[in-house]
Amino acid sequence: PIEDITPLYALGALTNVELGGTLLSSEEIEQFLEALPGVVIESAPYVEYLEFEDPGLGEYLAGELGETHILEVTSLEITGEGITSLGGLESFTSLTTLRLVNNNITDLSPLINLINLTELNLNNNIIESLYGIEPLKSLEILNLKDNNTISSFAALKHLTNLTSLNLSMTGFNNPADFRFLAPLTTLQSLELDSNTITDLSGISNCPGLT
Numbered sequence: 001p002i003e004d005i006t007p008l009y010a011l012g013a014l015t016n017v018e019l020g021g022t023l024l025s026s027e028e029i030e031q032f033l034e035a036l037p038g039v040v041i042e043s044a045p046y047v048e049y050l051e052f053e054d055p056g057l058g059e060y061l062a063g064e065l066g067e068t069h070i071l072e073v074t075s076l077e078i079t080g081e082g083i084t085s086l087g088g089l090e091s092f093t094s095l096t097t098l099r100l101v102n103n104n105i106t107d108l109s110p111l112i113n114l115i116n117l118t119e120l121n122l123n124n125n126i127i128e129s130l131y132g133i134e135p136l137k138s139l140e141i142l143n144l145k146d147n148n149t150i151s152s153f154a155a156l157k158h159l160t161n162l163t164s165l166n167l168s169m170t171g172f173n174n175p176a177d178f179r180f181l182a183p184l185t186t187l188q189s190l191e192l193d194s195n196t197i198t199d200l201s202g203i204s205n206c207p208g209l210t
Helices: 006-010 026-035 055-065 154-158 175-180 201-205
Strands: 016-018 040-043 075-077 097-099 119-121 141-143 164-166 189-191
Touching: 006 026, 154 175, 175 201
Parallel strands: 016 040, 075 097, 097 119, 119 141, 141 164, 164 189
Antiparallel strands: none
């Protein structure tokens, strides 16, 4: 990782720079911005310099984490903050636990790089698509409760290390959707409360539950 960016000071025409993979201190970044005040930092190692699609998410994280290096952040819990977009969380690749309960999240694609996640709680959002969670193969606990806007459950078949899955109040009503759970051989807990599914015969395809 880069530890010294002083040679960039001479690049007066520089407009954009990515610093996310560096080991720079917050003070060094401040000095860099003073030397090149017109430069836009697209990726930074500290929360306070990151940009988020949802300003509310940025303000919350800046207040909670301040000058914390993003690679030191292994757990985040953001409850009831009205978050609508996760854009900006892509850089938090050290996260193992992410709880985003009671928000207004619709899109999970910004999570696609968070391959170290073992727990993801998205209870009570308005998720439309599960696209973005397919690469999260380290996930052991996934809570999708109270997201009755999910259009397809096909992405679940890729999460082969899941031990606990909550699909209560998600509109998991089609018996055929059990086929997406068949590859989840380590699944030990499955919650389906408050759905209208009447045929549970497909659960026989879930060896960890039978």
